[in-house]
Amino acid sequence: MAVVTVSQKGWVVIPVELRNKYHWNTGDRVKVVDYGGVVSLVPVLQNPEDEGLGALGRRGRSLLKGLRRTRKQERRREKTGA
Numbered sequence: 001m002a003v004v005t006v007s008q009k010g011w012v013v014i015p016v017e018l019r020n021k022y023h024w025n026t027g028d029r030v031k032v033v034d035y036g037g038v039v040s041l042v043p044v045l046q047n048p049e050d051e052g053l054g055a056l057g058r059r060g061r062s063l064l065k066g067l068r069r070t071r072k073q074e075r076r077r078e079k080t081g082a
Contacts, residue, residue: 014041 002015014024022043024030029044 002018004012006012030041031044033040033042
């Protein structure tokens with residue numbers, strides 16, 4: 001566990017081991033999130049849609065296409081009175 005010191009300006013130096021582990025480089029942005037007593041650094045994704053695609057390891061089904069398909073089926077049922 002690393003122990004760091006908060007500077008007079010509020011700066012904290014992230015240890016090199018953690019920067020390397022999380023691939024954080026100069027200029028990368030992180031959010032500071034307070035979870036009620038636990039403070040976390042969360043990377044800000046440059047392009048969340050593209051970077052999030054690999055999160056599941058494969059492409060999933062489109063939610064929008066599924067919603068359109070369901071709505072189309074509902075309209076058919078409404079027309080037939082079923």
